[in-house]
Amino acid sequence: MKINNFFKNFSLTIVSNMLNLIISSLVILLIPKLIGVYEYGLWQLFIFYSSYVGLLHLGWIDGIYLRYGGVHFSKLNKSNFKGQFVAFLVSQISIAVLVSLIFFNYAKGDMKYILYSVSSTIVITNTKTFFQFILQMTNKIKEYSVSNISGSFVYAVLVVLAVANDVKDYKPFIISYIVSQFVGLSFSIFFCRRLIINSSFFRVDIKEIFLNISVGCKLVLSNISSLLIVGVIRFGIQKGWDVETFGKISLTLSISNLLMVFIGAISLVLFPVLRRINKDMTKYAYNAIRDLLMPAVFISMFLYFPINYIIPSWLPAYRESLKYLAILFPMIVYQAKFEILSNTFFKVLRMERQLLTVNILTLVFSLIFTTISVYVLHNLNMTMCVIVIVMAIRSTIAELYMRSSLNISFSYEIIIESILILLFIFITLYLPMIFSFPTYLFAVLIYLKIKKNDIFDAIRNIKTI
Incomplete structure (x- = not known):
C-alpha cells in the first residue's frame, strides 16, 4: 500500500x-x-x-x-x-x-x-x-x-x-x-x-448497460436490505406513533450518526487502494485495519458525554427523546466494523452475493423484532434497543463470514468489544455523568493496554502492504 x-x-x-x-x-x-x-x-x-x-x-x-x-x-x-x-x-x-x-x-x-x-x-x-x-x-x-x-x-x-x-x-x-x-x-x-x-x-452499448446492472444488482439489493434494516424500524415508529415522535427519534439518530462521516471517509479511500494491492495481502490488510480501527472508535465514543450535556439544554423540546442517545450512540461501533471491515472487503473481493445474504438475514431479524416491539408490545424503549441489536447481529455475522473467507481464526476481541459496549450503555443510562465518564475512561484504558502490541504491529504492518 x-x-x-x-x-x-x-x-x-x-x-x-x-x-x-x-x-x-x-x-x-x-x-x-x-x-x-x-x-x-x-x-x-x-x-x-x-x-x-x-x-x-x-x-x-x-x-x-x-x-x-x-x-x-x-x-x-x-x-x-x-x-x-x-x-x-x-x-x-x-x-x-x-x-x-x-x-x-x-x-x-x-x-x-x-x-x-x-x-x-x-x-x-x-x-x-x-x-x-x-x-x-x-x-x-x-x-x-x-x-x-x-x-x-x-x-x-x-x-x-x-x-x-x-x-x-x-x-x-x-x-x-x-x-x-x-x-x-x-x-x-x-x-x-x-x-x-x-x-x-x-x-x-446496451450489452455494457446490462452487464453493469447484472453485476451491481446484487449490491443494490444488498443496499436496499441494508437501508431497510433500520428503515423498517423507522417506518414502524412513523406508523406506531406520530410525526412528532418520528422527528424526535430522527434527531437522536442523526446525532448518533454524526461520527459516521469519518467512517465513510476511511471506507471511501480504502476501496480503490485495496483493489490495487496483491490479493494475498488482503488478510494482513484486514487485520491491520481492524487493530487500528476499533481503538479509534471506542475513543471517539467519549464525544457522547459533551453531546449529552449540551444538546438537551439547547433543544429542551427534544429532551425526552435524547435519553435514547445512551442506547443508540454505541451503534457507531457496529456500523464502523461493518462498513470498513465487512462492506469494503466484501466489495474488494467481489463477494456481493455473500454481502446480500448477510443483509437479508439481518433484515429478517429487524422485521421480526420491529413487529414485536411496535405492533405487539407498542414499546418505544424496546424499539430503540432493536436498532442496536440488529446492528450488532449484522456486524458480527459479517465479521465471522469475512474471517472465514480470509482464513482468519476467531478472536475473543469480538466478545471483549461487546462487553465494553454493554458497559457503556449501562453506565450512561443508570449512572450520573460524574460516575459514568471515569468508569468508561477506566474501561477504555484497560482495553488499550490489552491492544497496545496489536496497535503497534498494525502500524508497522500497514506500511509493508
Missing part, C-alpha cells in the same frame, strides 16, 4: 468530512431549534424518503463502481462512459416522471409536497452519485472532496439565511437540500467533463 498516497487522500477526505460534520451539526442544531416539532418531523420524513432514491438506478452505478474500481481515470473509455451517462440520465428522468404520477394519485397535503420533492431529487441525486462514483473508483479523492464540500457549503449558507429570516416552515429547508444536491452535481460534472463533454462521439 502506498502509504503516503493513502494518507494524503485520507487527509483530504477527512478535511472534507470534517466540514460536512460541522455543517451537519449546524443543520441538526439549528433546524429543530427554529421550526416546530411537527414541522421538523415532516422535514425528517423528506430526508428519510430521500435516502432511498439511490436504489432507483437498479445497481447500474454499483456495477460500474465494482467493475472499474481501481482503474486510472485516463484509462476509462470516453465513448463508453458518455453513452452510459446519456442512457442513465434518460432512465432517471423517466423514473422520476413515473414516480411523480404515482404520487399525484395517492398523496395528499404535506405528504404530497414531500413526495413530489423526493421525486425531484431522483435525477439530481442519482446523477451526482454517477459522477462521484467515477471520482471515487479512480481514486480522484481531491475532486470528490471538493464536489462534496461545495454542496454542503451551499446547504449551510441557505440554512443560515433561513435562520436569519426566522423561517418557521419546513419547505425552504427542503428546497435548500435540493439546491445543494444540484451544486454538488455541477462540480462532479465539471471534474468528469473529459468523459462526457469533450468527447464528441459516444455510443450507447
